[in-house]
Amino acid sequence: MTDMLSDNATQPHTDLFSKFDPLIQMRENLLASGVEDPFNLVMERVISPTVAMCNGRETILLGTYNYMGMTFDPDVIEAGKQALDEFGSGTTGSRVLNGTYVGHKAVEQALCDFYAMDHAMVFSTGYQANLGIISTIAGKGDYIVLDIDSHASIWDGCKMGDAEVVPFKHNDIEAMEKRLRRIPAGAGKLVVLEGVYSMLGDIAPLKEMIAVARRYGAMVLVDEAHSMGFIGPNGRGVAEEQGCLDDVDFVIGTFSKSVGTVGGFCVSNHPKFEIMRLVCRPYVFTASLPPSVVATAATSIRKLMHAGDKRAHLWENSRTLHKSLRDAGFQIGTETPQSAIISVIMPDLERGAAMWEALLKEGLYVNLARPPATPANMTLLRCSLCAEHSAEQVQQIIGMFTRAGNAVGIL
Amino acid sequence: MDREETSARIAALIEPFNKKGAEITDATRFTDDLEFDSLTVMDFVAAIEDEFDIIISMNQQAEIENYGQLVDAVVKLHG
Numbered sequence: 267m268t269d270m271l272s273d274n275a276t277q278p279h280t281d282l283f284s285k286f287d288p289l290i291q292m293r294e295n296l297l298a299s300g301v302e303d304p305f306n307l308v309m310e311r312v313i314s315p316t317v318a319m320c321n322g323r324e325t326i327l328l329g330t331y332n333y334m335g336m337t338f339d340p341d342v343i344e345a346g347k348q349a350l351d352e353f354g355s356g357t358t359g360s361r362v363l364n365g366t367y368v369g370h371k372a373v374e375q376a377l378c379d380f381y382a383m384d385h386a387m388v389f390s391t392g393y394q395a396n397l398g399i400i401s402t403i404a405g406k407g408d409y410i411v412l413d414i415d416s417h418a419s420i421w422d423g424c425k426m427g428d429a430e431v432v433p434f435k436h437n438d439i440e441a442m443e444k445r446l447r448r449i450p451a452g453a454g455k456l457v458v459l460e461g462v463y464s465m466l467g468d469i470a471p472l473k474e475m476i477a478v479a480r481r482y483g484a485m486v487l488v489d490e491a492h493s494m495g496f497i498g499p500n501g502r503g504v505a506e507e508q509g510c511l512d513d514v515d516f517v518i519g520t521f522s523k524s525v526g527t528v529g530g531f532c533v534s535n536h537p538k539f540e541i542m543r544l545v546c547r548p549y550v551f552t553a554s555l556p557p558s559v560v561a562t563a564a565t566s567i568r569k570l571m572h573a574g575d576k577r578a579h580l581w582e583n584s585r586t587l588h589k590s591l592r593d594a595g596f597q598i599g600t601e602t603p604q605s606a607i608i609s610v611i612m613p614d615l616e617r618g619a620a621m622w623e624a625l626l627k628e629g630l631y632v633n634l635a636r637p638p639a640t641p642a643n644m645t646l647l648r649c650s651l652c653a654e655h656s657a658e659q660v661q662q663i664i665g666m667f668t669r670a671g672n673a674v675g676i677l
Numbered sequence: 678m679d680r681e682e683t684s685a686r687i688a689a690l691i692e693p694f695n696k697k698g699a700e701i702t703d704a705t706r707f708t709d710d711l712e713f714d715s716l717t718v719m720d721f722v723a724a725i726e727d728e729f730d731i732i733i734s735m736n737q738q739a740e741i742e743n744y745g746q747l748v749d750a751v752v753k754l755h756g
Contacts, residue, residue, distance in 0.1 A: 409734070414719055430734035433719060441723065448732045642716060 301619045304634040315654045328649045329633035333606045334495045335654030336526030336566045349561035356556045365554030373564040385539040388531045392520030393419040395530030398548035401427035408454035446482035455484035461504030462492035466599030467607025473508040487516040495524025495570040521563045576653040583651045590664040595677045610647040618645035624670035684748045703745025729755045
């Protein structure tokens with residue numbers, strides 16, 4: 267071993283963090299302008315699903331994914347407290363070892379009932395659900411055809427598996443079909459779509475896309491994270507709304523949005539689905555959700571099955587905010603309100619951050635989204651509405667936006 | 678189809694994406710020399726895929742850093 271270094275010699279040191287220098291610089295420049303740090307907000311107290319104390323101010327929340335306002339539902343809270351008392355604070359184990367309690371089976375049954383499907387598998391986060399299912403079912407020699415605007419968890423699932431990854435232009439049916447057509451005969455195909463794309467709040471033409479995917483013999487996975495509980499007659503999502511849920515092989519969802527806690531899941535009618543529990547590494551090699559979390563999730567999911575009135579009110583909020591912000595002169599990510607996300611397009615990051623701060627000072631929290639998380643390098647102020655926002659709060663929000671927009675010079 | 682003809686067809690396709698009018702040789706790098714971002718890459722790859730009726734998966738794209746490697750890959754994929 268002649269090439270080993272002697273004890274008194276050292277090689278030059280390469281800082282593994284130097285790859286982050288451009289981002290560090292960008293952040294420093296932004297904060298040097300005196301703006302409040304958009305990525306370091308602290309909520310000191312949460313008063314309701316729509317109001318919290320943020321950085322010392324009472325603030326209307328318009329940037330959570332608490333679409334159905336279930337986080338303070340009395341039945342949900344009670345179920346969680348009871349599970350804490352009866353089952354303790356955590357499982358300290360994997361679902362396939364000591365981490366499956368009756369509560370985990372109960373929440374999976376609630377999902378089967380909610381979606382009217384045969385199988386449900388609960389993961390510790392929504393991120394892990396996409397990571398696990400995609401990387402496990404699409405392996406070497408298979409092809410994944412996916413929308414270029416897919417969520418990070420979908421991309422990471424693709425990267426973790428060994429399949430060939432073929433993206434197509436956002437919501438472009440023809441571009442998707444061309445790629446499916448060119449896949450070598452005999453190869454396994456998985457098409458990955460989302461119901462609602464969370465950056466602009468637009469929905470996918472699932473009915474047409476899934477019909478094409480079927481014609482080419484592909485299996486179909488749809489992430490309905492941002493539509494569950496809200497879109498569709500029973501809140502099952504965009505596929506239900508468009509009448510094509512029966513043609514979806516795997517629905518991916520999350521507990522951290524409408525359900526109001528944390529966790530992820532996949533529901534499916536595939537006859538062999540249960541084998542996933544043994545072969546899916548992000549399911550096996552992590553601790554299961556705490557008993558209180560699965561208890562709150564199960565209670566919330568069952569209540570969401572009968573939440574037609576809340577769904578109607580949330581649609582009303584979405585339509586009102588979309589129209590009013592457009593009328594005020596803001597540029598919105600979608601022509602029509604398509605989901606509970608109303609995305610306001612900012613001219614650049616500097617003015618986006620200034621507007622974000624002006625809104626915060628008005629007492630309104632929205633999400634500042636910036637590249638690379640956004641399509642086409644846009645800076646967005648993403649507003650996500652809640653079924654618990656009152657009509658009065660929506661009017662207040664519109665006033666805040668108008669004042670802030672004038673102050674920052676965007677309007 | 679030989680390498681020269683393939684190269685000529687790709688050179689024609691690259692033109693609208695070559696905003697700075699950089700000289701294209703086999704050694705021209707897409708990220709460093711042509712400054713392609715991820716959206717440009719997607720549109721450019723789609724144009725090549727349509728022209729030659731092939732798929733260049735992201736796994737294959739990861740191996741392609743310069744123009745010469747792209748021409749070689751297309752020749753191979755197109756058969």
